[in-house]
Amino acid sequence: MTLPFPAQGPGAGRGALFDAVTEVGDAAVALLAGCRGATPIPGAEWTVAEAAAHLAMANELMAELAAGADRPYGDGTPGSLAAANAASLAERPERDPAVLGAEIARQARRFTAAAGPRGGGEPVLTPLGGMDLDTLGAYLLTHMLGHLYDIAVALGRPHPIDRRRVGLTMPFLRTAMPLVVDARAAAGHSACYRLRVRGLDGFAVAFTDGAAVVSQEPPRRPDCTILTEPVAFLLIALGRFTATDALRRGKVLAWGRRPWLASSFPGLFAAP
Incomplete structure (x- = not known):
């Protein structure tokens, strides 16, 4: 790998x-x-x-x-x-x-x-x-x-x-x-996300027809940029916190051409 x-x-x-x-x-x-x-x-x-x-x-x-x-x-x-x-x-x-x-x-x-x-x-x-x-x-x-x-x-x-x-x-x-993408949830999905974690390095996740590639910089113009508070980022990644709750509490901000994608982004993955 x-x-x-x-x-x-x-x-x-x-x-x-x-x-x-x-x-x-x-x-x-x-x-x-x-x-x-x-x-x-x-x-x-x-x-x-x-x-x-x-x-x-x-x-x-x-x-x-x-x-x-x-x-x-x-x-x-x-x-x-x-x-x-x-x-x-x-x-x-x-x-x-x-x-x-x-x-x-x-x-x-x-x-x-x-x-x-x-x-x-x-x-x-x-x-x-x-x-x-x-x-x-x-x-x-x-x-x-x-x-x-x-x-x-x-x-x-x-x-x-x-x-x-x-x-x-x-x-x-x-x-x-990329290893824990939920194939059913991500089926056919294509979008580019820039993920930023406050005070830490960011990275990008690009979906092309349901397959995810992680890179340091976005390979194309991001559809959605997501800025997350660090503790909330980890808890969302581990399925302990929902993106909707985090957005409501101001722990997550999103912008770009398709900012609404932020709330469904964690659902594209299935934490083992």
């Missing part, structure tokens, strides 16, 4: 990513401390403990991928990933939030220890297909932020998403977008 963006370079960029992975893993410990694991996640089938168990297992999977292990996990489609998630939860009965929080943090550190000595551009095969090692790190960070947000909402506690961390998820989000 050819990535549309270069891998993060060595030094400060990788260090910031690895620091964020460690910080967010450690945030899980505090978030899960003293909570009721049976608390349901709003809008989901999982409880807090089940979401934490999933995170612990996903972090372990990504740490092993970073170490060079071959760990098949579904085929990248939402249905296969859901089945793999259910199977892995059934195999791991631990549901103590404190134990799971510590495991989430431990596996996050294990990832950075395994990835650090390797080149950021080294290819790895992930649940969403091929990507480079540093993009896998951004994938891990994105995955933790999404599920820890759900847990925080369920518990009424602060979530760990902020602008800096959203910026570090961008390499994965850009890589994943």
